[in-house]
Amino acid sequence: MSANPANGAGSRPGTAADYLLPAAGCATDALGLTSIALARLMPMFLWLGRDGLIRGAGPTLAKILAVPDLPGRDFFALFQIRRPRGITGMAGLSRHAGARLQLRLRDGPRTDFRGLAVPVSGNGGMLINLSFGIAVGQGVRAHALTNADFAPTDLAVELLYLTEAKALVMDELSDLNRRLETARRHAETEALTDTLTGLANRRGFDQVLDALIRRGTPFGLMHLDLDFFKQVNDTLGHAAGDHVLGTAGQRLRGEMRSVDTIARVGGDEFVLLLPGIDKAERLSTIAERVIARLSQPIDYAGAPCQISASVGITRSGAYEAPAAVQMLADADTALYASKHAGRGRWTLWSGREGDASDKR
């Protein structure tokens, strides 16, 4: 960015002579500017003599420098001009009149400034106006400045205001995001959970089944239906039915590992996924244990509710390319065979239609 009014954008800054008024008079004569007016306009100005010694300074800059006897001090001893490179004296500064300068205090908090130097007529001196640029917060902190230290036209205070306001808004937004994320997780869990039993629901089950198939993990799948549940519902009422379902869910959970997925997918229907277990013997042992556990009477308000369970089993190893729909259909066929054979038993899908053999 060129801050040079005498040249077109992108061109080199002008020389000192470009900034001098025509012969009629010098800037101060023409404007009749008092030092008080100058201080108000540019509280961070510095007036340098041709020898590079400070001849005057704005009140804010005097406060920042905080050195006794500021007039007469060597500007180049107090400030390092970082860009453009190589400016070590008045000749160099004069060559870069009108260009953006980057300066740093040599002592103390080594505050950074941006600056603009223009020549003042006649004596070869220069006037420099400084500002903090975007590091205004550090500058204000380091030098304990107040609103009154800035000219009303300076946007430094607005920059500080905006920095603070944006930080607050960002805090509110990240709080909101955190709350929304918690709500999202909660809603997601709810969407995948059967509210009565706390087990997974159909959607939760489908997600896990798809994931197992996608990853190629061997697994067993059981389709389980409670026997005599309808009688409990019909004789003792829905509350008893709900109690039995809840207890059955707890018992299932007690018989399975934590890595297994147990889902309630219909009124008294459950499906079970057992990752890593696809041996027929192990699956049938587990099924037997589950049936035995569910066949123990469930107490409801002093009345024993006697149910049992029928199970259809299939396993990923029985398929060349396991597919969710096919496995569910086969487990269902095996379950139907268990029911047909007198309930309270398991059937392993054999791989042949109409021959769900291997039963208890």
Added chain:
Amino acid sequence: MHGLINRSIQSFLRDTYGPALWHAVARSARLDFDSFEPMLIYDDSLTDAVLGAAAHHLDRPRDSVLEDLGTYLVSHPHLEALRRLLRFGGVDFLDFLQSLDDLPGRSHMAVPDLDLPQLELIDEGADHFTLICSGGPAGFGHVMVGILRAMADDYGALALLDHTGSERGCERIQVHLLDHAFAQGRRFDLAAGSAGA
């Protein structure tokens, strides 16, 4: 209404009168949630219902509840950040008054969808001023009275404030600045995080 405004009303009621009152107000106003989200926009009728319910439960005129809300916004420690943002407006109370025209613009800079009413300060001479609030929800002038009262305190100025009614959507507040530097104001460091801030 912007969630920031609704949330301010909620915080005011909860911090000043306790969570039980806030819950009672939320129930009466038939909110179907416990808490306003500061960064969402709500239907204006909800704000109105909350203010009506608050006045009812506190058994106080709505105007005086609104004025207390204004005072709360500046003086409660939970809202120190807001007090700081307001203090950016001016070096003293008079400067602050004269910067009020900028307030909607300043709030826009921070939260682009937050629309505050237009404020216009008229200097009546002899330290008397009239502040005109226009285009805001009815009663906003009373919130401004509370804010100005608390800001005068904050700057250490002594001012008399009076809401003199509204006409065609414009609310008028009379300000009589008795003393610019009546007391030591509260400290304000321009850059947050300065020593003592």
